[in-house]
Amino acid sequence: MKLSVQPVDLQLKHPFTIARGTRNTVPTVHLTLEHDGIVGYGEASPSNRYGESQDTVLSYLRNVDLSDFSDPFQIEDILHFVDRLAAGNAAAKASVDIALHDWVGKRLGIPLWKLFGLKKNVLSKSSFTIGIDSPEMIQQKIAEAEQYPILKIKLGVPNDREIVKTIRQHTDKILRVDANEGWKSKEEALDNICWLESYHIELIEQPMPAHAFEEIGWVRERVKIPIYADESVKRASDIPRLAGVFDGINIKLMKCSGIREAMKMIHTAKALGMNVMLGCMIESSVGIAAAAQLAPLVDCLDLDGNVLITNDPFQGIDMHGGYLSLNDDPGLGIHLRTA
């Protein structure tokens, strides 16, 4: 098995602002796994929120030596080995997981959704994310998002209410709110969520800091809008303590270490009676296609990373009218974009 890595800077269509800051480009790492004449693709989109960067991913992946493993079918053992090289580094680990799965699907000649016993024709409505912005830019972004039936808006800043009012002046689409830990006290969170309740909000992600379980649970008992964990949950073992605090969790491959861990998380959350959203970072079609294979197992999708960028090296996973469409091609079903 031969791993090769390449830094890829994804260019955003618009500067993208959330409660933590603004970005124009997103530095990622693309990975290929070659074995027996077949190439599997992987991608890491690191987040500094979780201590990763393009550099940490590159150096992590350069230390991955798979010479003890005979072939990529040994996913469980390979990922266990990669996981144990160091804590954290979830995006780096996810790139290996994704490439292994792509390779296996290609070797067997079937798409991953089929390998997982799922189907492709699930009409999965994905949301389209609108970052924090000026009223003028928000209006422009709403217009650009015309084909998407659900919008996800980023809040957690001083002008939250102005943003919501601006959006609601221009659209009556379903809105999801992501506060990205932006509200600092339980009273502030409660006040904001109660205010939001008259604006037809489907769900709210991460109203308060990741470890504020007690405060979030206190808020949740007092509001009607379902509350989802994002920064509060990385991997499956984080989920049990969230039951009773959150209504659902947002699983991201870049946060959890890949498809295999995501599957464990879905099973765990469902057993606990929690809802599951499948989300993403700003990613190319590699990461989005990987997550999309699990779409039939979850309650809501937020897989728009690849439509926010202008230089996706890959194609194969498309959104039409907010519906993600999977194809019949083997593995991830993606291909290098031809010029």
Next chain:
Amino acid sequence: MKLSVQPVDLQLKHPFTIARGTRNTVPTVHLTLEHDGIVGYGEASPSNRYGESQDTVLSYLRNVDLSDFSDPFQIEDILHFVDRLAAGNAAAKASVDIALHDWVGKRLGIPLWKLFGLKKNVLSKSSFTIGIDSPEMIQQKIAEAEQYPILKIKLGVPNDREIVKTIRQHTDKILRVDANEGWKSKEEALDNICWLESYHIELIEQPMPAHAFEEIGWVRERVKIPIYADESVKRASDIPRLAGVFDGINIKLMKCSGIREAMKMIHTAKALGMNVMLGCMIESSVGIAAAAQLAPLVDCLDLDGNVLITNDPFQGIDMHGGYLSLNDDPGLGIHLRTA
């Protein structure tokens, strides 16, 4: 997809007694799923403890009409459909799950352990079960079990201590105890387990009735031997309430509805920090081979159902020295036994 069912009465080598009663034969149902020239095998070994019998399985399976599904790859949707036909009936449902998986593995030309990203050469020590019996018969059974490094003994009857003393007179092998809900008060359970602690017992299954969570938790706080749930756990959604009450769970395909649900249970239990045993009913090599595919994911195995019978219609899964060996043949890796 064509389903065919056939009642098969498995003959026990010895009458098999547990706290609930004695059996000489075990009525099961074997199922074949034919599609596109490939045959997948399934098996249901119903337990009256869970309200099933050969008759209920036959009538359940005769009502399964899969004509809405185009092929067996759609495991998630097919099993969801089969599950919703009626509550319970887990063994009947498991037979469909197993046959679908066998078909998919055969179609792809790979064994199921490989489809699941696992490996076959896990040295999985399985226990061998000794039913409740007279001291003479127990001595004979211990001699017959010479090749097995771990014995599982059935307790929960008035002469428990005589049985344990008899066994310990003849062997110093690792012992697992299964009380099958046989101890009726927490004081009786505590007294028995404390007594057992000097007899080198690895774990104790189901010391008290299935729903005695509070009592079992009380006992567990006072003993050193790990306590596993068996009758207290059927499916994944049962597991969260068991955390803190039991150290581990015993997953059986015939109790949970098949391989797919078993996988969900393993992920859920692991996320909750619980151990997992993979167990069985009295089953032929069909059911045992199905469970064995998941062996690398669990902590201990109790997959001896097929070595307790004399008329296994299938071969392909073997135990040597208590080690289960998987093979490279597609699907379950089993074949009709030739005369």
